[in-house]
Amino acid sequence: MFKQIQFSNSRPTYLQIKEYIQNLIVSGSLQSGERLPATRELGALLKVSRNTVIQAYQYLEDDGFIKTIKGKGAYVAAVAVDKEDLTYSFDWSSLLNDSAQAAKQLDVEKNELRWEKGMISFKSIAPDPDLFEVESFKRSFLNRFALEGAKLLNYGYAKGYQNLLRYLKEYIKNKGVNLSGKDILITNGFTEGLYLILTALMSPGDRIICENPTHNTALKIMKVAGLEVVGVPMLDDGIDLEILEAKLATSGIKLGYLIPSYHNPTGLVMSPEKRIKVLKLFETYRVPVLEDGFNEELRYSGAHLAPLLAHSGSGNGVIYLGSFSKILFPGLRIGWIIADQQLIASLESVKRSINIHTSFLDQAILFEYLSSGEFDKYLKKARRVYRERYQSAVALVNQYLPCKKVWGEGGLHLFIELEEHLDARQILAECYRRGVLFMPGDIFYTDNSGKNTFRLGIARVSREEMERGLRIIGEVIEQQSKLK
Numbered sequence: 001m002f003k004q005i006q007f008s009n010s011r012p013t014y015l016q017i018k019e020y021i022q023n024l025i026v027s028g029s030l031q032s033g034e035r036l037p038a039t040r041e042l043g044a045l046l047k048v049s050r051n052t053v054i055q056a057y058q059y060l061e062d063d064g065f066i067k068t069i070k071g072k073g074a075y076v077a078a079v080a081v082d083k084e085d086l087t088y089s090f091d092w093s094s095l096l097n098d099s100a101q102a103a104k105q106l107d108v109e110k111n112e113l114r115w116e117k118g119m120i121s122f123k124s125i126a127p128d129p130d131l132f133e134v135e136s137f138k139r140s141f142l143n144r145f146a147l148e149g150a151k152l153l154n155y156g157y158a159k160g161y162q163n164l165l166r167y168l169k170e171y172i173k174n175k176g177v178n179l180s181g182k183d184i185l186i187t188n189g190f191t192e193g194l195y196l197i198l199t200a201l202m203s204p205g206d207r208i209i210c211e212n213p214t215h216n217t218a219l220k221i222m223k224v225a226g227l228e229v230v231g232v233p234m235l236d237d238g239i240d241l242e243i244l245e246a247k248l249a250t251s252g253i254k255l256g257y258l259i260p261s262y263h264n265p266t267g268l269v270m271s272p273e274k275r276i277k278v279l280k281l282f283e284t285y286r287v288p289v290l291e292d293g294f295n296e297e298l299r300y301s302g303a304h305l306a307p308l309l310a311h312s313g314s315g316n317g318v319i320y321l322g323s324f325s326k327i328l329f330p331g332l333r334i335g336w337i338i339a340d341q342q343l344i345a346s347l348e349s350v351k352r353s354i355n356i357h358t359s360f361l362d363q364a365i366l367f368e369y370l371s372s373g374e375f376d377k378y379l380k381k382a383r384r385v386y387r388e389r390y391q392s393a394v395a396l397v398n399q400y401l402p403c404k405k406v407w408g409e410g411g412l413h414l415f416i417e418l419e420e421h422l423d424a425r426q427i428l429a430e431c432y433r434r435g436v437l438f439m440p441g442d443i444f445y446t447d448n449s450g451k452n453t454f455r456l457g458i459a460r461v462s463r464e465e466m467e468r469g470l471r472i473i474g475e476v477i478e479q480q481s482k483l484k
């Protein structure tokens, strides 16, 4: 029985022996009261030292699986192992509520075509991990951990790690934001920030207005919350103000969600004049706005653009959602909300009720990295590399893709609008067969339109892959244009 243990190198030997014996006990192969082999005997059998077996037995005794009796040996304790074969089972899929059904239905990771090894993928807009400065991040970890180690492993505060909050306040002040009467809450990325706000402010059936198309994860969260999503079409310079006003005036809208810089998926940047007009409309109709500033640092050209939050001055009508996911490391899952002080106090309680706080260890390492100046260096490099990729992508798209319009002014993606009669999903199916993947545009639309659109993520494709991939997409579009 004991001879069958197969040791691996990945765990200490005494733990492997302990777990093997524990397994024999819980499965009923070793019965309560049975005597275990003497430590010397088992050591010889397994070709390990007697001390290793003694250690394993000590751990088994600590966990209540065996009892050692001085001078007599070790015995299996009175562990209850009887398992009735009850038919205590459910059909869980039939028990899911509407939110979970919606989350499943809108889960892009599960429902869309997946990348296979060797494919050229324009599907994702995640940053290029080859740009990450792993060594400097490691240094930040070691430095901060040396300073605060044990403290960072204990519970922290829902609002966030003090040093990071302080850093972000300065950071956001430098964007011209008036912080009086406002406060910050650290979140698990933009995604949790949006979830917290919708949880705090909206009820199922409430109406939210946004650009159409819009960020598909935001759309999913709104639908999962049971909201009615009212989309406003995009013109060449961003949201259509006339339609926005008409809907604000008549549709009983409770909240707005906008992405003014490098909008996902169109890549458009709203001009300062338009930002002010948009804000005035929301002000006129007394509707607060969520501003998604996820990508505004990835500016490749032109003057700095103030966020809506800065334009709103000392007013509290704008709730700003920031994230380090695109401008730094998405795996850290760190974002933030800046909003009216009292609203933040409420969101803090909502967050505490959901997940207590965002990892303090992660926040502290990030703070160290940000304050060491490494972030600024990284951003400079990332902007240069992404700008080159963006410029190559625009040139290659113009060369290879027959289409109606190429949308995008920067960021990590381009949005392609094909002639009306073409179906991007049919084109994707053929491209996929030929080893190229992109994101069909319909997932970004509030109203199931956009069948003739798709998004090209460009952050992680080399110039050579880009050329090969776009040539294939272009050929497929041409073929399918002829068929229609």
Ligand SMILES: Cc1ncc(COP(=O)(O)O)c(C=O)c1O
Pocket (backbone or CB within 6 Å): 125, 188, 189, 190, 191, 192, 215, 259, 263, 264, 292, 294, 323, 324, 325, 326, 330, 334, 335
């Ligand atoms: C419009 C938009 N906002 C925010 C984010 C970042 O989300 P998170 O911080 O949850 O990773 C993304 C990521 O793709 C996005 O496209």
